[in-house]
């Protein structure tokens with residue numbers, strides 16, 4: 001799918017479909033007025049007859065209007081002019097692309113930013129690109145007869161005035177971000193028998209082949225043994241698949257600038273281990289590597305943009321399986337940091353692989369470390385599928401991530417990392433237990449990680465509720481690639 005920005009008159013542009021807005025009550029947008037004039041008041045007549053309501057996200061497709069060069073005109077309801085909040089704007093964009101995808105048009109021209117729907121023109125452009133890509137994404141590549149690719153191939157964002165350079169930049173950033181989102185989605189949707197730790201490593205190596213700016217290194221279990229990663233290795237004991245520790249180094253800026261390190265949980269399948277999960281919906285635990293996928297996706301996005309920043313991706317990846325060799329409840333292991341952990345529940349494995357990866361991350365002398373993990377079912381209970389859970393050991397970092405989430409509409413919500421929760425992790429036999437009891441499970445998981453991130457600025461994103469959708473719409477969302485990419489863009493702009 002290709003995107004462009006162009007200036008033009010809606011009546012004169014040759015297009016498969018030109019899209020213009022109509023407000024509730026029948027007020028035409030400036031571009032709709034131009035079409036109405038060229039087509040001798042056809043639109044005004046349709047409004048008078050009640051064919052066009054202008055209700056937000058309603059659509060009406062018209063063909064071959066006299067005096068209009070485009071083959072089709074799609075009228076989109078913008079609702080009440082002063083009630084265009086973000087949600088309504090997204091509803092409008094979704095309805096627009098659903099309607100376009102219902103036509104045979106290969107190309108469409110959207111006059112939607114002149115009326116400044118949404119936060120800003122940049123915001124609308126990014127969300128239009130995300131929405132178009134979302135609807136074009138196919139997840140059925142493994143069916144013997146996959147569904148047809150979308151017919152719509154070219155989308156032009158059109159303006160009546162000359163588009164500002166910032167709009168072109170927003171478009172380029174959005175298209176690169178979509179590449180990253182799609183990579184994360186594709187990896188997330190792959191089943192556990194294909195997307196193994198070795199598979200993720202091969203994808204990381206492929207990414208550095210594609211982008212010379214990325215250097216990938218893969219550590220094996222014997223290397224991790226030497227590093228003293230007893231916590232990470234305890235999780236992979238029950239698996240036949242070898243664990244991997246993948247690092248991807250992207251130097252888009254002078255090496256003297258400290259990198260931002262992204263650490264992604266890469267459990268390619270989480271059975272729970274000896275603390276076996278119940279059977280229902282266990283297939284969804286193939287998504288337990290979505291943190292890792294979001295790191296790969298974000299690196300893909302920023303390398304595609306050539307973003308002038310240094311970023312390191314660190315991905316601890318393995319399976320969590322039961323077997324005769326598997327770690328047992330009550331086992332005590334020593335992490336790379338030297339701290340000992342009593343594993344009271346082998347299903348709380350994400351923190352066990354992350355803590356060693358977080359200790360390892362210090363070697364990059366990071367400016368900031370952000371880990372991304374499908375860490376706790378409790379986070380889904382707390383925030384549902386709308387917001388990711390956010391924790392940080394510095395308030396400024398938390399605010400920057402929350403802002404990037406708003407900007408990209410990939411939102412997070414901050415939860416407390418107070419010391420008061422720490423005693424819940426007390427163990428009689430080791431420095432800490434790996435679980436903190438039933439209450440506040442998302443917070444105690446973050447508190448566990450905080451014990452390994454004292455030496456640098458750090459944030460943790462719990463994406464258990466946001467990385468994928470269940471039920472009929474089952475599929476990976478590619479989140480939080482938009483949030484992370486926007487945060488990195490903002491950091492290069494000195495924001």
Ligand code: BES
Pocket residue numbers: 270272288345347348349350374375376377378380435436441464465
């Ligand atoms: N990968 C799961 C978290 C998860 C569960 C994400 C369901 C999305 C949906 C994680 O490894 C896990 O099993 N966490 C346990 C922790 C508990 C044993 C303290 C959980 O949330 O039940």
Ligand code: MN
Pocket residue numbers: 270272320346347348349350
């Ligand atoms: Mn688990």
Ligand code: ZN
Pocket residue numbers: 267270288347349350374375
């Ligand atoms: Zn897990």
